[in-house]
Amino acid sequence: MSEDKTKDEQNKDEQIKKWKNLCIERDNNSDKENEFKYNGINLMKLENNILMYLSTDIKIGTIGKWVPIFPKEKAIETIRLIHNTLCHPGIQKTYYFVKNFIWAKNLYSISENIVKSCSTCQLTTI
Numbered sequence: 731m732s733e734d735k736t737k738d739e740q741n742k743d744e745q746i747k748k749w750k751n752l753c754i755e756r757d758n759n760s761d762k763e764n765e766f767k768y769n770g771i772n773l774m775k776l777e778n779n780i781l782m783y784l785s786t787d788i789k790i791g792t793i794g795k796w797v798p799i800f801p802k803e804k805a806i807e808t809i810r811l812i813h814n815t816l817c818h819p820g821i822q823k824t825y826y827f828v829k830n831f832i833w834a835k836n837l838y839s840i841s842e843n844i845v846k847s848c849s850t851c852q853l854t855t856i
């Protein structure tokens with residue numbers, strides 16, 4: 731998705747709009763605690779007016795990269811596309827790949843649902 735399209739999609743999503751405003755508030759008042767911190771690290775930021783998420787792998791303790799936050803519907807579309815393009819990897823592989831490009835609330839369970847309900851995967855795992 732292009733930057734402009736991402737911006738449009740984000741502005742249509744109430745939750746993302748709320749997060750954006752909180753980010754702006756936070757940036758104007760650095761003392762304020764907020765829901766974006768994990769171990770003192772800010773997990774969200776605005777970049778060219780696009781809300782970005784620091785996609786990390788907390789399990790193995792690596793600091794990841796900044797990826798755009800997608801509304802749920804757009805995330806589903808994108809994860810499906812990635813899952814198909816990669817020739818139908820399992821849940822973990824799909825999730826870890828997707829995380830490099832986008833973030834959405836409940837990204838893992840969205841990925842899980844897509845893989846579990848994928849008709850091509852169901853055909854080949856019988």
Ligand SMILES: [Zn+2]
Binds near residue numbers: 818849850851852
């Ligand atoms: Zn599949």
